[in-house]
Amino acid sequence: MTRRSVAVVGGGVSGLTTAYRLRQALGADVSIDLYEAGGRLGGLLNTTSVGGLTVDVGAEAFIVRRPEVLELVRELGLADLVVSPTGRRPAIWSGGRLHPLPTPALMGVPATPDAVAGLVDPEDLARIAGEPDRPWTWEPGADPSVGDLIADRCGPSVVARSVDPMLGGVYSSLSGDIGLREALPALAARLDAGAPGVRAAVTDLITAGAGATGPVFGTLVGGYRVLVDALAAASGVRLVEAGVSAAVPVGDGWDVGGQTYDGVVLAVPAWEAARLLGDTTPELTTTLAAVEPAGSAVVSITLAPGTPVPDHSGVLVATGERLRAKAFTFSSQKWAHVADSGLVSVRASFGRYGEPVTAGDDELVRIALGDLDQVVTAAGCPAVSPRVVEALVQPWPTGLPRYAPGHLVRMSEALRLRPSRLVLTGSSYAGVGVPACVGAAGRAAADLVADLT
Numbered sequence: 001m002t003r004r005s006v007a008v009v010g011g012g013v014s015g016l017t018t019a020y021r022l023r024q025a026l027g028a029d030v031s032i033d034l035y036e037a038g039g040r041l042g043g044l045l046n047t048t049s050v051g052g053l054t055v056d057v058g059a060e061a062f063i064v065r066r067p068e069v070l071e072l073v074r075e076l077g078l079a080d081l082v083v084s085p086t087g088r089r090p091a092i093w094s095g096g097r098l099h100p101l102p103t104p105a106l107m108g109v110p111a112t113p114d115a116v117a118g119l120v121d122p123e124d125l126a127r128i129a130g131e132p133d134r135p136w137t138w139e140p141g142a143d144p145s146v147g148d149l150i151a152d153r154c155g156p157s158v159v160a161r162s163v164d165p166m167l168g169g170v171y172s173s174l175s176g177d178i179g180l181r182e183a184l185p186a187l188a189a190r191l192d193a194g195a196p197g198v199r200a201a202v203t204d205l206i207t208a209g210a211g212a213t214g215p216v217f218g219t220l221v222g223g224y225r226v227l228v229d230a231l232a233a234a235s236g237v238r239l240v241e242a243g244v245s246a247a248v249p250v251g252d253g254w255d256v257g258g259q260t261y262d263g264v265v266l267a268v269p270a271w272e273a274a275r276l277l278g279d280t281t282p283e284l285t286t287t288l289a290a291v292e293p294a295g296s297a298v299v300s301i302t303l304a305p306g307t308p309v310p311d312h313s314g315v316l317v318a319t320g321e322r323l324r325a326k327a328f329t330f331s332s333q334k335w336a337h338v339a340d341s342g343l344v345s346v347r348a349s350f351g352r353y354g355e356p357v358t359a360g361d362d363e364l365v366r367i368a369l370g371d372l373d374q375v376v377t378a379a380g381c382p383a384v385s386p387r388v389v390e391a392l393v394q395p396w397p398t399g400l401p402r403y404a405p406g407h408l409v410r411m412s413e414a415l416r417l418r419p420s421r422l423v424l425t426g427s428s429y430a431g432v433g434v435p436a437c438v439g440a441a442g443r444a445a446a447d448l449v450a451d452l453t
Contacts (some may be wrong), residue, residue, distance in 0.1 A: 004030045004452055007256040008237065008265040009244050009276065011036030012043020014426040014437045014444075015267030016228065017072065019235035021445030022265075026452075032235060035257060037243035041232055044396065044427075045434070047223030051302025051390035053338065053345050055331065056223045058298070058394065059434055060347070061085075064218040066435040068442075073220070076230040081222060084215035085313060085334050094119060094161045094318035097378050098310065106202045107184060108158075108166035109150055116162055124155025131199050140192040143405045146183050147176030153198040165316035169327050171432060172294035172400045173353040174319060179405035221337050224434075247276045247422065254422060263421040263448045267441070269293065270401060270414070270428035284417040287410055291428055293398040294353035299368040300394065304387040305342035309333065310379035325350055325371045343389065348372060353402045361393040401428040421451045 006022060008015045011034055019032050040046070044058040062069045064084075073079055091098040099119045104111040113128045131153050146167065151159045163175045171178050181188045186205055187198075195201035220226050232239075240257065247264050248255040254264040266273045274289035303309075313334040316327050331345035332338045338345050348368035351357040359367060368391070373383040401407075411429045418424055425444035427437055 003028075004262045005260075006030055006032050006263045006265065006448070007247075007254070007259070007261040008032060008034045008267060009247070009256065010043065010265075010267035010426065011041040011239070012267060012426065012437075013045055013224075013228065013231070013434060014043070014441045015265060016041065016231035016235060016237075017438050017441035018265050018267055018423070018425055018445045018448075019237050020231050021442050022448065023235045025445065025449045032237045033240050033256075033259075033261070034235075034237040035240045035242060035244050037241065039239070039241040041239070042224065042228040044399070045224035045228055046394060047225035047228075048300075048392065048394075050300045050345070050392045051343060053302050053341060053343050054223055055300050055302075055338070055345055055347070056219075057300050057347070057392065058396070059224065060329070060331070061217045061219045062434045064215060065212065066433075066439075068435040068438040070218075072438055073227065076227070076234060078220065078226060078230060081220045081226060082218050083221055083335065083337055085217055085219075086336055088311065088313040088330075088333050090314040090316055091310065091312045092119060092161060092165055092318060093315050093321060093323065093375060096321075098312070098315065098375070099161075101316075102162050104203075104206050105162065106187060106205055108163035109184070109187070109198065109202050110154065110158065110162065111199060111203045111206055116158060119161050120155065120157040124157045127153075127155040128158070128199070132197050134197075136197045138191050142191075143179045143181045143188070143409075145176050145405050146178050146180050147174060149180055149198065150175065160319040162318075164319040165327070168319075168352055169316065169349065171353075171403055172296045172351065173402055177353050178403050179407055182403035182405070182407050219335060244276060246278060247280075249280060249419065252421065263423075263452055265423050265425065265444060265448065267425050267444075269398060269426060270411070270424075271398075273424055273428075281417065281419055284414055284419075287414045287417070288424075288428075290410070291407070292353065292402045292404070294351075294400050294402045295356045295395075295397045296349060296351035296399045297357040297364060297393060297395045299348040299350070299364055299391060301346045301348065301365075301368065301372070301391045302389040303344035303346065303384055304389055305344070307344040307384055307387045308381040309344060309346065309376055309384065310381060315375055323371045323374065324367050326352060328372060328375065346372060346384075351396075351399070356397070357395060364393050365391045400432050403432070418447075421448065423448045423451075
């Protein structure tokens with residue numbers, strides 16, 4: 001049997017997982033070259049040391065109620081490294097103080113007025129209370145923005161102070177820039193099925209999930225680096241530390257980096273895939289090029305042992321506040337293994353779609369510490385800025401794709417348009433979380449195996 005060759009462009013978790021699944025399916029009968037210009041594998045998964053603590057400065061957790069990552073780490077022999085968060089919950093920063101996280105709610109969308117009492121405007125509490133009795137029209141298949149729908153049914157202060165903070169950390173976008181089917185597909189499905197309004201649909205979903213037990217999130221002791229290293233080893237890739245200018249069809253294969261391959265995996269953002277394909281596939285390229293990036297940055301801060309911070313796992317910042325950070329994660333409060341060293345770890349998140357991070361590293365650290373001091377002192381703790389051991393800035397200038405209304409339909413069409421022996425995968429296509437990327441990578445590998453065999 002002729003040995004096949006595959007080029008994987010992009011060394012993030014999507015590219016590595018696709019390579020690993022190809023190795024599983026094709027064994028030694030495939031050679032896999034992985035192109036990563038910077039040489040560092042992991043993409044938006046980046047584990048580093050800050051002040052003596054090992055921390056993730058990209059994604060730092062995954063949903064354990066989805067199977068993809070848990071199944072992958074078990075296959076790779078890493079199951080013993082999976083840990084759950086402590087019982088602390090995040091708070092909302094609004095009006096210069098901390099508020100409890102709304103409950104019962106679905107990603108900030110309240111099931112009752114009491115869920116957001118004290119957080120949102122009185123007129124919006126009344127709007128929530130009357131929502132079941134107001135006229136309701138829903139067209140199955142509709143995909144409004146989350147913000148537009150919830151502002152109409154529950155009021156603008158609910159969007160700014162409850163929904164935006166919850167969705168902003170996941171999608172690096174305000175809810176008005178995110179499609180309902182993209183961010184809350186279960187809610188859209190309930191509405192399609194005939195729920196008589198938003199509150200009824202949210203209540204149904206919360207009730208349906210009431211029997212779920214155990215943690216929602218997990219992470220890996222040692223950070224995502226252990227997953228990245230395990231995937232690189234198990235996939236048997238040859239790392240090519242070079243950029244790629246184009247992917248060009250040649251006969252039955254593809255030219256990448258001046259070499260012809262039987263198949264190619266573009267595990268890069270949609271707009272980058274569009275650049276690589278150029279005018280080879282005009283309709284596909286146009287669709288991919290229309291996806292917009294949502295940039296962000298993380299400031300990881302290590303504080304001296306014993307530095308007090310609010311008794312929460314983090315703080316989500318409401319839209320319109322004077323703070324420039326969009327969220328804080330109190331990592332040593334959220335994860336017991338991070339606290340074991342005695343040092344205190346905090347990460348501040350900045351930027352979203354339409355609001356790129358333009359400050360330099362020193363300025364961003366200064367802003368992060370100023371915002372953090374304001375939050376902790378409002379909660380009755382001393383300012384933390386005098387107790388900094390080290391702070392590090394990790395910019396993500398193109399970060400995540402914007403999941404605008406209709407995005408998933410457009411990406412489904414893009415995948416349908418892919419040419420033979422070329423597959424597309426990554427956070428642009430079927431979800432931005434690590435489990436979604438791992439799942440999409442498996443499907444991409446299966447598609448390419450089918451093309452090659």
